[in-house]
Amino acid sequence: MGKDLKSLVIYYSLEGNTEFIAKNIAEEVNADLLHLQLKNNLNPNSFTKYIIGGKQVLFKQKPELKSYDIDPNEYDFIFIGSPVWAGKYVSAFNTFFNETNLSNKKIALFCCYKGQSGKTFSEFRQSLVDNIIMGEMEFKSPLELNKKINEKRVKRWAKELISKKG
Numbered sequence: 001m002g003k004d005l006k007s008l009v010i011y012y013s014l015e016g017n018t019e020f021i022a023k024n025i026a027e028e029v030n031a032d033l034l035h036l037q038l039k040n041n042l043n044p045n046s047f048t049k050y051i052i053g054g055k056q057v058l059f060k061q062k063p064e065l066k067s068y069d070i071d072p073n074e075y076d077f078i079f080i081g082s083p084v085w086a087g088k089y090v091s092a093f094n095t096f097f098n099e100t101n102l103s104n105k106k107i108a109l110f111c112c113y114k115g116q117s118g119k120t121f122s123e124f125r126q127s128l129v130d131n132i133i134m135g136e137m138e139f140k141s142p143l144e145l146n147k148k149i150n151e152k153r154v155k156r157w158a159k160e161l162i163s164k165k166g
């Protein structure tokens, strides 16, 4: 059964860490990718990203997303990944959850962080109450620290989750 599941990885990434994890998952379990992008993206090379990004999260803003042509409701298993911003998931997901109602999906959560992942997973769980959360995994600066180990870790995790029955 596992192999017949149609799977998708939905992620946002400003500096490439979450993208690195997302692409490894997609490669391992043959999933499609939905990269959420802001119409007015932050500048990853400027200190202002902390001010603007932090403010977006604290004020629960819903910045406009670039349009995409994937319908998440066509998938059975969805991996959802975010960088940790101000202890939470990024504001692109505020917009996404406002636009897209996910229910009865099998979902696995992942996040990338530098210091602490804070409330990221508990906030995701609150926004996804009508779904089944199959697992969660956090990655500390995977591009800088133990890139190869993180690659192995995420691939093993994704494969195990997809092949779980029920």
Ligand SMILES: Cc1cc2nc3c(=O)[nH]c(=O)nc-3n(C[C@H](O)[C@H](O)[C@H](O)COP(=O)(O)O)c2cc1C
Residues within 6 Å of the ligand: 012, 013, 014, 015, 016, 017, 018, 019, 049, 050, 051, 052, 053, 054, 082, 083, 084, 085, 086, 087, 088, 112, 113, 114, 115, 116, 117, 118, 141, 142
């Ligand atoms: C606006 C902003 C807020 C952040 N807040 C946190 C935080 O609260 N805790 C933490 O551990 N890292 C925080 N970080 C660091 C990122 O979570 C970390 O660098 C992550 O790997 C970035 O993922 P990305 O490369 O996919 O964008 C923050 C980064 C930005 C830009």
